[in-house]
Amino acid sequence: MASIGTKRDAKISLNTVERLSLYRRALEELSHEKIQYVHSHRLAALTGVTPAQLRRDLATFGSFGNISRGYDVRQMSATISRIVGTDEVQNLALVGVGHLGRALLSYKGFEERGFHVAAAFDADPDKAGRVFAGRRCYSMDDLEEVISTLNVRILVLASHPQGLQDAIDRAAAAGVRCFLNFVPKITSVPDGCFIEQIDISAKLEKLSFLSRQKVDQVSAVRR
């Protein structure tokens, strides 16, 4: 019946949302291979989940599989965009134009996925005013103004720990509700805001832990 959108009263699991990105990555590769339809079995194998889980995840948002051809690759990819809200471009800004920040500025992948890095900020007065990878670097003094002017929806944090919480608070007051944080520092965000951590050391620790376990002592290893 191809109804798109959430079912009226269901709460949506964030695990499901995270897997949507995984599914979409696989769908994009299939699309590059000119594959039009894919069955849950194959897409599940590509992404390391069970076919039942894939179908269940999709069922959260409606029903868009063709019962014997499977799922339309391009259509499902577009549907996932709509679900996560990247069918229209979202503006990002970056705080901290150091080694990591410059790598992020040079990264082309964001635009491909519906994100536009609109501006960068740095506390270092030598950096403010300069241009990095085509983006103007602003002084932290201009944070609120630039956020409003450029309609920044998500702030990427790649500065030092000092001043981090302050940057979050100011950005939140200026209307930013989403933060992506690379800085290994305990932070908090106001009600109604969200912060996602990217903690590389934590991932390494997880790997370190896994590599020391006997296989049957670990539950639910996604590969």
Next chain:
Amino acid sequence: MASIGTKRDAKISLNTVERLSLYRRALEELSHEKIQYVHSHRLAALTGVTPAQLRRDLATFGSFGNISRGYDVRQMSATISRIVGTDEVQNLALVGVGHLGRALLSYKGFEERGFHVAAAFDADPDKAGRVFAGRRCYSMDDLEEVISTLNVRILVLASHPQGLQDAIDRAAAAGVRCFLNFVPKITSVPDGCFIEQIDISAKLEKLSFLSRQKVDQVSAVRR
């Protein structure tokens, strides 16, 4: 009673292991503030979990809280190191010395957490032989040999998608069991190996999704 180590027959949840890193980050900050003991309530508040969950997580590995002083900050931090296996240094190597790879090479945080970036590899012949942030960059031809010589336990992947699977397969054959992958490409690893993805776009998509939801439609948002 302070028994350390896993209980005999219990399977360990990876969710728990991931939270250990979170706890440790908070413990390190408390340690810097010269705080000796911390109660589950406070540590839970710092890390955004419930006190019961924190205690349950720790109970997986034994019992090391003092019943009325709480947990010894430094001791618990050390215990977590031991659990995840970073009480002895683990050697990493990096594949792909581009923008992101060089940022990773310049990052001091790995050493602080018990990881040593021992070598780097790049397919570009102009890069092989040069030194980046103090690390020799090797040709991909030398992958197996360097991995063995330097006892590399974890391979960090920051190259282009082309050739990625090949690098994984070769490294696995040379004895590497753990991979940390920044490349947005579907991959697979042999049995007994583990791969952790760091997918920045996926995190952004999750944030995008969250910011469009009414609060009560989303379950389990960790802040």
Next chain:
DNA sequence: TTCCTATTGTGATTTAATTCACAGTGAAAT
């Protein structure tokens, strides 16, 4: 010493996530 209080560790319970398993179905084959 004895009592009081607040905290840990953990059985019991609840809630969430995943998997099972199959009815209903649409396309292709005959």
Next chain:
DNA sequence: ATTTCACTGTGAATTAAATCACAATAGGAA
């Protein structure tokens, strides 16, 4: 037209994760 087959979507069952709630107890107060 009819049959066959394999697939989706989903109730039911199972498994895992989180929370509740409290007995046991260490430390401080009196």
